[in-house]
Every structure is written in structure tokens, then in C-alpha cells.
Amino acid sequence: MPRCSACTFASFCLPGGLNRRDIDRLDSVVHGRISLHKGESLYRLGDPVTSIYAIRVGTLKSQVSTQDGRVQIVGFHLPGELVGLDSLVSPQYMSHAVALEDARLCRINLTALRDLAVALPGLYNNILRLMANEVRHDHAMLRTLGVLNAEERLIAFLLSLSARLSARGFAASEFQLRMTREEIGSYLGLKLETISRLFSRLSETGLITVRHRSVKLNDLNGLRLIYEGSSGALASFQNHCLAN
Amino acid sequence: MPRCSACTFASFCLPGGLNRRDIDRLDSVVHGRISLHKGESLYRLGDPVTSIYAIRVGTLKSQVSTQDGRVQIVGFHLPGELVGLDSLVSPQYMSHAVALEDARLCRINLTALRDLAVALPGLYNNILRLMANEVRHDHAMLRTLGVLNAEERLIAFLLSLSARLSARGFAASEFQLRMTREEIGSYLGLKLETISRLFSRLSETGLITVRHRSVKLNDLNGLRLIYEGSSGALASFQNHCLAN
DNA sequence: CGAGCATTTGAGCGAGATCAAACGGAGTGG
DNA sequence: CCACTCCGTTTGATCTCGCTCAAATGCTCG
Missing domain, CATH: 2.60.120.10 (Jelly Rolls)
Incomplete structure (x- = not known):
């Protein structure tokens, strides 16, 4: 049991x-x-x-x-x-x-x-808290799909994945993707070819290293700059709220 | 009081x-x-x-x-x-x-x-239910932003507004928009000019009548065909669940 | 009646989609 | 153990939908 x-x-x-x-x-x-x-x-x-x-x-x-x-x-x-x-x-x-x-x-x-x-x-409060997290996540995704361009979306996805993994004790900057390019695209409102091209482009700039499903975030701050430059103080504010 | x-x-x-x-x-x-x-x-x-x-x-x-x-x-x-x-x-x-x-x-x-x-x-259950409605709405919006084209998005918006208004006793097919074209665009991940053009185009086909902020849905079924043709049984299924 | 804002409409552009082809890795069966 | 196949991925060429820039028109509200 x-x-x-x-x-x-x-x-x-x-x-x-x-x-x-x-x-x-x-x-x-x-x-x-x-x-x-x-x-x-x-x-x-x-x-x-x-x-x-x-x-x-x-x-x-x-x-x-x-x-x-x-x-x-x-x-x-x-x-x-x-x-x-x-x-x-x-x-x-x-x-x-x-x-x-x-x-x-x-x-x-x-x-x-x-x-x-x-x-x-x-227990009720915990359930409410979990529901509220769901709403918070969905609002973040609405922002992602509504106002971010393709590169910003992919970076938002990678940073979010990194944060969730590290919150559970996994490495924050090196992990295996469990989903296909097509599934990432579906999540982000993009096509699989676009995801593939973006991975290549981010690799060339050195911000990340990608080989198949394994991803390494070489410059978390650089990535955050691109993301937060677009999302402003909001992202960090929401992460701050998320923490407590 | x-x-x-x-x-x-x-x-x-x-x-x-x-x-x-x-x-x-x-x-x-x-x-x-x-x-x-x-x-x-x-x-x-x-x-x-x-x-x-x-x-x-x-x-x-x-x-x-x-x-x-x-x-x-x-x-x-x-x-x-x-x-x-x-x-x-x-x-x-x-x-x-x-x-x-x-x-x-x-x-x-x-x-x-x-x-x-x-x-x-x-009361707790009611609060949970309200939170769940929020999540449901957000997932519907994610689908809207993720897979629908501009015309489908605007129709989804109009149909959703119509449903919510009629659930509260207002007319289902004739109402005043309270928001600007820019706000509709922001909600749907589109630009205000696109919203304006879409309103004009839908007017020309006779599906709706728009004059400034007042909207009349002339052919709810025709609109649903365009929307459900894209969203499939899902929309009606979710509305079914929403009803109880 | 006038000022400011919302809306409409046009022209041209560009990010991402689509179509197409080649490559590569993992799993399977001989 | 290797060859074959299938599927996921990469990369290129071209197209298109919605964006950008621009200008004119029309409400609304003071």
C-alpha cells in the first residue's frame, strides 16, 4: 500500500x-x-x-x-x-x-x-492553493501565447521547465526533454519546424546546448534577459508569489 | 447594507x-x-x-x-x-x-x-467550482490562442460573450461591446486593425451586423459552424459540462 | 462646437507556416 | 550483430496571414 x-x-x-x-x-x-x-x-x-x-x-x-x-x-x-x-x-x-x-x-x-x-x-486550503497555481500557470501561458514571439515563447518554456525541475531537486540547467518538438510546438502555438530552427539558433548563439532531447542552459541570465525584457517585472513578481 | x-x-x-x-x-x-x-x-x-x-x-x-x-x-x-x-x-x-x-x-x-x-x-465546494470554471475558461482560451486563426478567434469570442450574456438573462444575439477593438485584440492575441477588418468581413458576409460597439449575431448556427468546424465536438462538450 | 480618441481602410512587409527533402537514432527481426 | 524501417529531427525554399505604417473618418464628451 x-x-x-x-x-x-x-x-x-x-x-x-x-x-x-x-x-x-x-x-x-x-x-x-x-x-x-x-x-x-x-x-x-x-x-x-x-x-x-x-x-x-x-x-x-x-x-x-x-x-x-x-x-x-x-x-x-x-x-x-x-x-x-x-x-x-x-x-x-x-x-x-x-x-x-x-x-x-x-x-x-x-x-x-x-x-x-x-x-x-x-486540506481544502491546499486544494484551493493547487487550483490557484493552475490558474496562475494558465494566465502565464495566455500571456506567452498572446504577446510573446516564437523565440521568447521557447525561452519561457525552457525557463519554466528549469524552475519546476529544480524545485523538485533536479538539475536546473541540464535536463532531458520528455516531449517531441511537435509537442513543444503544440504547447507554444508553434510548428515543429519552428521549434527545431529556434533550438538551432539558440545553440549557435551559445545560450543553450541542444543535442536531440538533452538540453543544457548555458546562460540562465542571458535567457532571462530575453524573457524578462519581454515579460518585465511580472515574471519575477509572479515567481516571488509562487514561492510562498 | x-x-x-x-x-x-x-x-x-x-x-x-x-x-x-x-x-x-x-x-x-x-x-x-x-x-x-x-x-x-x-x-x-x-x-x-x-x-x-x-x-x-x-x-x-x-x-x-x-x-x-x-x-x-x-x-x-x-x-x-x-x-x-x-x-x-x-x-x-x-x-x-x-x-x-x-x-x-x-x-x-x-x-x-x-x-x-x-x-x-x-461553500468550499462552490469556491472550488468557481476556480474550476476559471481553469476551464483558461484552457478554452489556450486552445483559442494556440490553434485558431484570427477569424475563428473572433467568432469564438463573440459566441462566448453571447453564451455568458444569455446565461444571465440578456439577449443572446444582440448586445453592446463594452471594450475597444484594441482590448478585444489584446484578449485574442491580435492587433486592433485585424479586429476591425474581421468585423467588416463578417458583416459583408451577413453573419453579423456591426455598428460601432453594437453587435448583432444574425446567424448563430453559421458562426458555430465556423467555430465548431475548428474546435470540433470539444466546444459543445465543454459547454455541456459547464451547464451543470 | 471642437478636441481627442476610436475606428476604418489601404499598401507593403515579415515572422512563422507550409511544402519538400535529407538525415539520424532507436527498435526490430533476421 | 547487422540491416532495415520508422519516426523524429534538421534544413531549405517559398508562401501567406496578420502586422506595421499611414491617413482619413467619425464618435463622444466636455
């Missing part, structure tokens, strides 16, 4: 405000583990919602697709993050979640979670 | 799950009314968060701006909707809210709301 109290990522799944005793009680809402192979779906648009999921290992994407085949990826989910939050109060899933690589997850039973939350107001 | 129980929009501010007795208790969290003139700010990025607001009359926008002056509008707020949800659990406001026309609002004290929510779990 998996136990939240022993989970490395517990503090990320359900940050702050809960004491050890409360976290122990959380174990009761985790109903089993799930393994997914690369490419498998965790859930599809319209499936009945009974659970959300915490990622132990692996990376997933959430996407919505259109009749004529255009796909918009609305989020990537890293180890330690939750999947399915966007459908928390919906009877059916609002998106399609797919594993980008082999993954293992904890299934969190929503009925049990709701019952427990009535007893633990601190 | 304003009273939630007497508010026309109470069912939208805090939908379902609360009985009349609970709604009466909500009055205690409403701490006064606010009047804004066109162009005035309700709050600015970084202001300390003590309240969120329910719109009684008027329309507002939420925006984030960049150092070099580029502005991304992340939402328009109609009568009966809430403003400030994106900052619900943040110590400082994450965006800048401005009145598009003279407006009157109810101020909802967050401390009082949190205290009341501990006593009324149904």
Missing part, C-alpha cells in the same frame, strides 16, 4: 498547512498505484471522473484536440505534480492525459478526498 | 448547494459596496489581497502588462461574475483589474469568507 507520509513528493502534492498526523490520514484517500507505458492514456475526454492522480515517476501531457486534428497541449505534468486538477469538480474529464514515457502514479479517490476535506479545513 | 439573499445574481456568484439559510449567512462576508468610474482600477498588480468582488453592474477587464508596454488581457468580467479569483490564495493580486464602464461591486471579505467556509463545506 502506498503511503503519502512516506512519499518524497508529499510536500509538493499537498504543500504546507498539514501536520504529520493529517498527512497520515491522507493515506486513506490514495487508492492504489497505476503504471502507464509510454503513449498510454491515463484518461480521455469525457471519461467519468472518480480520481485525480499524483505522479511518482514519469511525465504526462494534457491536451484537447479538434475535429480536424489540431491538438493543443494545455499542460505538461512532471514527477511530484498532480494530473486531473482541471476536472476536479466536473463529472467528466475535460481533457486527455497521455504518458510521454513510462510512468507510475498514485490514484487519489475524489470521494474520499472530499470526505476528508470536510474534516480537515487545511 | 447589501444582502446576498436579495441579489439577483446570487445564484451565479455562489451557485447551488447552499440553502437560503446559508445564503443569509453569506451576507456577513459582504463588506460594503464599491463604485468605479470607467477606466478606474479596482486593484493593481501587487496590491495586498483582502477581498474579491462580485459585479452588480458594469464590466471589467483583468490584464497583465509587460515592461515594454505590451498588454495581455486575461479576462473580461460581466455583471454577476466575480473578479479577483485568480488571486484567491495569493497575498498580492496577480493582475490588474480595470472598469470598462461605470460599475458597482460587492466587496467580499476573504477572511470572513474563509471563516464561514470552515463552517459550511458546501
Whole structure:
């Protein structure tokens, strides 16, 4: 039986405000583990919602697709993050979640979670906080898609990935991409060829080193200059808020 | 003293799950009314968060701006909707809210709301539901900015406005725009000239009639065909979920 | 009635899309 | 272990949609 109290990522799944005793009680809402192979779906648009999921290992994407085949990826989910939050109060899933690589997850039973939350107001606050983070992320993405050009978008993506990875103890400036150029493009509202060209161009300037899926950010400050020159104090302000 | 129980929009501010007795208790969290003139700010990025607001009359926008002056509008707020949800659990406001026309609002004290929510779990669920709606809306916008072309975006905007207005008892196919072409453009990731040209083009085809700020949707089905042809079953599915 | 701002419309341009072709790495089967 | 195949990636050439710059018109509100 998996136990939240022993989970490395517990503090990320359900940050702050809960004491050890409360976290122990959380174990009761985790109903089993799930393994997914690369490419498998965790859930599809319209499936009945009974659970959300915490990622132990692996990376997933959430996407919505259109009749004529255009796909918009609305989020990537890293180890330690939750999947399915966007459908928390919906009877059916609002998106399609797919594993980008082999993954293992904890299934969190929503009925049990709701019952427990009535007893633990601190848990409600945590859930609200997670939803608010989702909104914050989405607003940042709206800004990215709305006002940034292609190069700024890719840099925003790389910096955001770097921040999320380092917040979970991974290296901040050197990592493996788990997604294809096409998926990055879909996330950023660009085409895969454009992503490829941008990687080449950023490589030539020395700001980053890219070989296939492995990325190294050689000049974090230089990248931030391009990004923050466009996003202004806003990005750092939001990161500041995000921190507490 | 304003009273939630007497508010026309109470069912939208805090939908379902609360009985009349609970709604009466909500009055205690409403701490006064606010009047804004066109162009005035309700709050600015970084202001300390003590309240969120329910719109009684008027329309507002939420925006984030960049150092070099580029502005991304992340939402328009109609009568009966809430403003400030994106900052619900943040110590400082994450965006800048401005009145598009003279407006009157109810101020909802967050401390009082949190205290009341501990006593009324149904209230927590309502708040979660509102946050989830925000996420749903943002994901729809991400799709709009990510995969739709200019014409599809404007039609998506008009249809969404129409749906929200008619849900609140206003006419679905004839209304006054409260925002400038530039603001529509900022919301949709387009320039004001593009918006103007698109309005002219849609007028020529007879799908809509535009004169200044007044818009008439002559052929809702025709518009939906263009939009759903691009967004597929998704839009109607999400509207279906939105309804309950 | 006049000033300032919003809107419309035109002309030309450019960032990113599209179409096309070659390359390379990973997995599979002989 | 190697050859083959498939898919992801890179790179080039050309096109196009929406942007930029510009000028005229028309509201709105003092």
C-alpha cells in the first residue's frame, strides 16, 4: 500500500498547512498505484471522473484536440505534480492525459478526498492553493501565447521547465526533454519546424546546448534577459508569489 | 447594507448547494459596496489581497502588462461574475483589474469568507467550482490562442460573450461591446486593425451586423459552424459540462 | 462646437507556416 | 550483430496571414 507520509513528493502534492498526523490520514484517500507505458492514456475526454492522480515517476501531457486534428497541449505534468486538477469538480474529464514515457502514479479517490476535506479545513486550503497555481500557470501561458514571439515563447518554456525541475531537486540547467518538438510546438502555438530552427539558433548563439532531447542552459541570465525584457517585472513578481 | 439573499445574481456568484439559510449567512462576508468610474482600477498588480468582488453592474477587464508596454488581457468580467479569483490564495493580486464602464461591486471579505467556509463545506465546494470554471475558461482560451486563426478567434469570442450574456438573462444575439477593438485584440492575441477588418468581413458576409460597439449575431448556427468546424465536438462538450 | 480618441481602410512587409527533402537514432527481426 | 524501417529531427525554399505604417473618418464628451 502506498503511503503519502512516506512519499518524497508529499510536500509538493499537498504543500504546507498539514501536520504529520493529517498527512497520515491522507493515506486513506490514495487508492492504489497505476503504471502507464509510454503513449498510454491515463484518461480521455469525457471519461467519468472518480480520481485525480499524483505522479511518482514519469511525465504526462494534457491536451484537447479538434475535429480536424489540431491538438493543443494545455499542460505538461512532471514527477511530484498532480494530473486531473482541471476536472476536479466536473463529472467528466475535460481533457486527455497521455504518458510521454513510462510512468507510475498514485490514484487519489475524489470521494474520499472530499470526505476528508470536510474534516480537515487545511486540506481544502491546499486544494484551493493547487487550483490557484493552475490558474496562475494558465494566465502565464495566455500571456506567452498572446504577446510573446516564437523565440521568447521557447525561452519561457525552457525557463519554466528549469524552475519546476529544480524545485523538485533536479538539475536546473541540464535536463532531458520528455516531449517531441511537435509537442513543444503544440504547447507554444508553434510548428515543429519552428521549434527545431529556434533550438538551432539558440545553440549557435551559445545560450543553450541542444543535442536531440538533452538540453543544457548555458546562460540562465542571458535567457532571462530575453524573457524578462519581454515579460518585465511580472515574471519575477509572479515567481516571488509562487514561492510562498 | 447589501444582502446576498436579495441579489439577483446570487445564484451565479455562489451557485447551488447552499440553502437560503446559508445564503443569509453569506451576507456577513459582504463588506460594503464599491463604485468605479470607467477606466478606474479596482486593484493593481501587487496590491495586498483582502477581498474579491462580485459585479452588480458594469464590466471589467483583468490584464497583465509587460515592461515594454505590451498588454495581455486575461479576462473580461460581466455583471454577476466575480473578479479577483485568480488571486484567491495569493497575498498580492496577480493582475490588474480595470472598469470598462461605470460599475458597482460587492466587496467580499476573504477572511470572513474563509471563516464561514470552515463552517459550511458546501461553500468550499462552490469556491472550488468557481476556480474550476476559471481553469476551464483558461484552457478554452489556450486552445483559442494556440490553434485558431484570427477569424475563428473572433467568432469564438463573440459566441462566448453571447453564451455568458444569455446565461444571465440578456439577449443572446444582440448586445453592446463594452471594450475597444484594441482590448478585444489584446484578449485574442491580435492587433486592433485585424479586429476591425474581421468585423467588416463578417458583416459583408451577413453573419453579423456591426455598428460601432453594437453587435448583432444574425446567424448563430453559421458562426458555430465556423467555430465548431475548428474546435470540433470539444466546444459543445465543454459547454455541456459547464451547464451543470 | 471642437478636441481627442476610436475606428476604418489601404499598401507593403515579415515572422512563422507550409511544402519538400535529407538525415539520424532507436527498435526490430533476421 | 547487422540491416532495415520508422519516426523524429534538421534544413531549405517559398508562401501567406496578420502586422506595421499611414491617413482619413467619425464618435463622444466636455
